[in-house]
Amino acid sequence: MIVPLLKGLKITLTHLFKKPITLQYPDEKPVVSPNFRGLHALKVSHDRAKCVACYLCPTVCPAKCITVEAGEDQNHDKFAAKYEIDMLRCIFCGYCVEACPVDALTMTGEFELANYKREDFVFVKERLLEKR
Numbered sequence: 760m761i762v763p764l765l766k767g768l769k770i771t772l773t774h775l776f777k778k779p780i781t782l783q784y785p786d787e788k789p790v791v792s793p794n795f796r797g798l799h800a801l802k803v804s805h806d807r808a809k810c811v812a813c814y815l816c817p818t819v820c821p822a823k824c825i826t827v828e829a830g831e832d833q834n835h836d837k838f839a840a841k842y843e844i845d846m847l848r849c850i851f852c853g854y855c856v857e858a859c860p861v862d863a864l865t866m867t868g869e870f871e872l873a874n875y876k877r878e879d880f881v882f883v884k885e886r887l888l889e890k891r
């Protein structure tokens with residue numbers, strides 16, 4: 760009777776002084792892996808998004824959650840006049856990033872995507888532009 764009790768106490772005492780493996784989220788934030796696939800970001804080059812509106816990412820996206828509309832600038836170069844990702848449908852597979860021929864898209868470590876309204880889950884171009 761006493762032996763199991765002592766064994767139990769021993770386990771309790773051992774764990775009492777160990778470093779906890781849980782984090783006090785949200786006060787403590789986890790460090791995510793560099794390969795983590797979180798919120799997307801549109802890369803910026805020469806003060807504009809690198810995206811050339813080639814439509815490859817919306818084509819490969821299995822969740823069909825990317826909307827791109829092409830525009831043409833004064834030099835007749837194509838750019839993404841509209842770029843949106845519906846995060847409620849995204850499955851974070853990363854195919855869009857792999858498909859991009861100009862390396863214009865990346866996935867960040869941002870995982871705190873909770874929101875109150877459905878429309879706030881649609882990330883438009885301005886919200887997706889890479890933070891510097």
Ligand code: SF4
Pocket residue numbers: 819820821822823824825844848849850851852853854855856
């Ligand atoms: S990560 Fe996958 S599901 Fe999400 S936008 Fe990219 S291709 Fe679509």
Ligand code: SF4
Pocket residue numbers: 809810811812813814815816817827839855858859860861862863864
């Ligand atoms: S694949 Fe790249 S360049 Fe093409 S539309 Fe998507 S982000 Fe833009």
